[in-house]
Amino acid sequence: MPFIKTRDFGELPYDPSGELTFPCGIPGFSDEHRFVLIAPEAIAPLILLQSVETASLCFLTVLVSALDPQYQSGIAPEDLRVIGLDETRQPQSEEEALFLAILSGAGSNTFVANLLAPIVVNARTRAAIQAVRHDQCYSHRHPVPLHLLERVCS
Secondary structure: OOEEEEOOOEEEEOOHHHOEEOOOOEOOEOOOOEEEEEOOHHHOOOEEEEEOOOOOOEEEEEEHHHHOOOOOOOOOHHHHHHOOOOOOOOOOOOOOEEEEEEEEEOOOOOEEEOOOOOEEEEOOOOEEEEOOOOOOOOOOOEEOOHHHHHHHHO
8 A cells, every 4th residue: 555645644554546636736736636535533524635746735624514514516517527527417415526625724723614616526536626616605714613623623
């Protein structure tokens, strides 16, 4: 089993079949195409999106459904096409697509989530994209409830 170098956790084994591929990179990191999800029990339900190529590049994420169980996907057809999903309809379940929100610090022990541009992962192929919505239904500064952060901030 190969190992991945991380800044905060040293070297960790990972299963290459679980690797996410971002064909277009991530906005601001267009040369970064390969990531893995790391879900340490100590910070659950938060999930780390760790670059395979750059040890210092890691995003703190959470399933969008943990923030908004009624989240309505509004992914552009061209973004769905990039990751191999049916461009004529929105994904309806986690068996089709995984939606992750990237978290950012917003002050002392507070975080906000980007629901305007979630990470969307084709659950079958593991192709992924950060899909910027073309509507204003959600914010890039959605407050993260404190109960999701208790294990991180304590």
